Amino acid sequence: MKHKAPFIAAILIAALFISACSSGKTDRNLQDSVLDAIATRTSIRAYSDKPVDKKTVSTLLKAGMAAPTAMNTRPWVFYVVRDKAMMEEISCTLPYTKMAKDAAVLIVPCGDRERFLTGEGMTYWVQDVSAATENILLAAHAMGLGAVWTGVYPIRERITDVSRILDIAPEHVPLCVIPIGYPAENPEPKDKWEPERIFYR
Numbered sequence: 001m002k003h004k005a006p007f008i009a010a011i012l013i014a015a016l017f018i019s020a021c022s023s024g025k026t027d028r029n030l031q032d033s034v035l036d037a038i039a040t041r042t043s044i045r046a047y048s049d050k051p052v053d054k055k056t057v058s059t060l061l062k063a064g065m066a067a068p069t070a071m072n073t074r075p076w077v078f079y080v081v082r083d084k085a086m087m088e089e090i091s092c093t094l095p096y097t098k099m100a101k102d103a104a105v106l107i108v109p110c111g112d113r114e115r116f117l118t119g120e121g122m123t124y125w126v127q128d129v130s131a132a133t134e135n136i137l138l139a140a141h142a143m144g145l146g147a148v149w150t151g152v153y154p155i156r157e158r159i160t161d162v163s164r165i166l167d168i169a170p171e172h173v174p175l176c177v178i179p180i181g182y183p184a185e186n187p188e189p190k191d192k193w194e195p196e197r198i199f200y201r
């Protein structure tokens with residue numbers, strides 16, 4: 001028994017080493033997939049007829065709601081739009097959201113006035129809901145979907161139009177409209193790397 005102790009210790013150390021190496025490998029996979037999704041995402045404005053199911057939309061919304069928010073207020077609600085007449089009207093009314101009528105679904109991230117901070121932090125909600133929007137775009141891309149952020153807030157006329165068309169509650173402020181569908185175009189991601197725009201101190 002005495003002689004077996006070093007042997008058992010060696011096996012335990014080897015097991016710990018292997019497990020440490022394999023968790024390092026997992027982190028590397030995570031790093032690669034996250035950075036790859038960020039680098040290859042691009043706005044998609046043409047969609048096929050393939051439907052996007054409820055579970056997929058839930059996954060996108062979960063990604064949205066995982067975003068960071070100031071003081072963890074999560075000052076958002078999300079409208080999911082599949083009504084074809086509403087999608088057509090959004091498409092005809094918003095000047096730069098023509099693609100909405102061809103999408104399988106629209107997600108409309110909104111600020112919720114009831115959860116806005118007060119005082120100087122009042123407009124943090126815009127950053128919070130924007131972070132959720134970017135999460136949705138990245139998740140859509142990672143899942144083989146195409147999507148584009150189309151701007152609503154702070155253009156007053158667009159806020160009024162979107163709120164009317166989608167029957168959005170007065171306490172909700174639409175930030176943007178995200179048309180989503182399976183891609184019918186394959187544009188190259190833009191190269192936006194501009195090192196001269198960085199200042200090191």
Ligand SMILES: Cc1cc2nc3c(=O)[nH]c(=O)nc-3n(C[C@H](O)[C@H](O)[C@H](O)COP(=O)(O)O)c2cc1C
Nearest residue numbers: 041042043044045096097148149150151152189190
């Ligand atoms: C605040 C905001 C508003 C935007 N509004 C529109 C829009 O109304 N219509 C549109 O087609 N794209 C819109 N875009 C998408 C941009 O045009 C697009 O992100 C930009 O050209 C960079 O291209 P990329 O997304 O392929 O990297 C908007 C993006 C942001 C962040």
